[in-house]
Amino acid sequence: MAEQRSGDASLLNHIHDGIDRRGFLKCMAWAGTGALCVLQGGVLKSYGFDDVARMTKLAKGDLSFVQISDSHMGFNKPANSDVVATLKAAVDKINALPVEPAFILHTGDITHLSKAPEFDAVDQILKSASAKNVFFVPGEHDVLEDNGKQYLERYGKNAKGAGWYSFDQKGVHFIGLVNVMNLKAGGMGSLGGEQLEWLEDDVRHLSKSTPVVVFAHMPLWNIYPEWGWGTDDSAQALSYLKRFGSVTVLNGHIHQTMQKVEGNVTFHTATSTAFPQPHPGAAPSPGPMKVPAEQLRSLLGVTHVNYVAKHHSLALIDSTLE
Amino acid sequence: MKNTRWWVSLAATLLTGLIALPFVEKSVAAGPAVAEVKIDNFIFTPATLTVKAGTRITWTNADDIPHTVVSDDQTFKSKVLDTNETFTFNADKPGTYSYFCSVHPKMTGKVIVQ
Numbered sequence: 001m002a003e004q005r006s007g008d009a010s011l012l013n014h015i016h017d018g019i020d021r022r023g024f025l026k027c028m029a030w031a032g033t034g035a036l037c038v039l040q041g042g043v044l045k046s047y048g049f050d051d052v053a054r055m056t057k058l059a060k061g062d063l064s065f066v067q068i069s070d071s072h073m074g075f076n077k078p079a080n081s082d083v084v085a086t087l088k089a090a091v092d093k094i095n096a097l098p099v100e101p102a103f104i105l106h107t108g109d110i111t112h113l114s115k116a117p118e119f120d121a122v123d124q125i126l127k128s129a130s131a132k133n134v135f136f137v138p139g140e141h142d143v144l145e146d147n148g149k150q151y152l153e154r155y156g157k158n159a160k161g162a163g164w165y166s167f168d169q170k171g172v173h174f175i176g177l178v179n180v181m182n183l184k185a186g187g188m189g190s191l192g193g194e195q196l197e198w199l200e201d202d203v204r205h206l207s208k209s210t211p212v213v214v215f216a217h218m219p220l221w222n223i224y225p226e227w228g229w230g231t232d233d234s235a236q237a238l239s240y241l242k243r244f245g246s247v248t249v250l251n252g253h254i255h256q257t258m259q260k261v262e263g264n265v266t267f268h269t270a271t272s273t274a275f276p277q278p279h280p281g282a283a284p285s286p287g288p289m290k291v292p293a294e295q296l297r298s299l300l301g302v303t304h305v306n307y308v309a310k311h312h313s314l315a316l317i318d319s320t321l322e
Numbered sequence: 323m324k325n326t327r328w329w330v331s332l333a334a335t336l337l338t339g340l341i342a343l344p345f346v347e348k349s350v351a352a353g354p355a356v357a358e359v360k361i362d363n364f365i366f367t368p369a370t371l372t373v374k375a376g377t378r379i380t381w382t383n384a385d386d387i388p389h390t391v392v393s394d395d396q397t398f399k400s401k402v403l404d405t406n407e408t409f410t411f412n413a414d415k416p417g418t419y420s421y422f423c424s425v426h427p428k429m430t431g432k433v434i435v436q
Binding site for chain 1: 365386388394405430
């Protein structure tokens with residue numbers, strides 16, 4: 001597949017995969033306004049706010065959860081001098097949802113410098129979220145200096161290796177992957193052989209109708225290799241998931257929402273709760289993007305995910321802090 | 323009389339200069355050679371640094387994001403450098419040292435020690 005150079009280009013380059021592109025583009029145009037896009041059997045249907053209210057009356061087998069990412073606790077440069085306040089605003093957003101989420105997924109860069117007080121601060125702030133269970137995967141900022149030892153002590157009790165694990169909720173299989181360890185010079189994210197073997201084994205006996213959600217910090221698709229926005233060995237991981245009818249991949253790292261649908265796999269990245277980053281290639285480097293103060297919160301946010309059992313699909317709703 | 327005084331002043335100035343000269347030279351030549359690499363916008367500048375053996379190299383992070391300096395063969399390895407923090411390496415042994423930022427591995431550089 002051709003290298004994608006912008007968020008829009010990556011959304012459009014699916015000519016031969018049978019995806020309903022018109023429905024998809026319509027959904028993308030609504031993104032950020034609280035519209036709901038549901039993927040059903042390869043066809044995207046968009047629903048307005050009233051429909052959302054009806055649909056969020058979840059039935060018994062349904063599941064609702066939230067993804068947050070890149071809180072970078074400890075960051076204090078001009079792009080955002082108060083990451084505590086914006087993380088608290090994200091928690092307020094979660095607490096204001098019409099349906100209380102079953103849990104929160106944090107897709108990494110919890111801290112900025114892997115420092116103990118930074119981890120503590122995030123834990124403290126998340127205590128006031130309506131959802132008490134938080135599942136983490138580390139970002140590269142969480143495993144500095146100590147090869148992830150502190151991260152594992154805090155969040156890796158039931159995990160294997162560098163912190164990968166899986167769990168089931170309401171018939172949906174969740175897989176947390178770690179792709180920020182042992183990074184090689186000139187490379188991007190990396191899963192490594194041991195983790196890939198574990199993954200193959202983990203999904204081996206699942207029926208193909210089991211919805212699968214994979215979450216990892218760095219994108220599991222090549223958004224912009226020049227900036228390291230991708231994972232070198234993700235293709236092998238995705239090959240183990242090829243037979244499943246519904247796969248949702250949730251990532252962070254790039255501090256902006258971006259979505260791609262390929263066959264039965266929906267890839268989605270979340271905004272940060274700390275600071276935005278530029279679109280691919282739109283700036284000399286992928287570092288923190290300074291914007292006028294009044295615009296900051298419109299570029300930060302959370303992602304609400306609803307699993308509607310009878311549709312066998314997951315709906316992703318991005319909402320900004322303001 | 324005036325002419326004599328003029329000659330004396332000139333001679334004194336020259337003499338002082340001649341005496342001072344070796345001291346000036348000495349203070350420039352004292353200490354090891356130094357070289358600098360600047361880190362900014364996810365780039366090491368200069369990308370390739372060529373120095374003589376014995377040079378002390380200092381990396382300074384001018385970026386608003388932390389970076390590290392890690393040689394591929396682990397000869398040198400910095401701790402995490404936040405903005406304005408530095409890492410120093412004494413390049414004593416000749417060789418070519420490729421290095422990268424272990425947090426953002428697409429950032430690479432090279433030090434050639436002659």
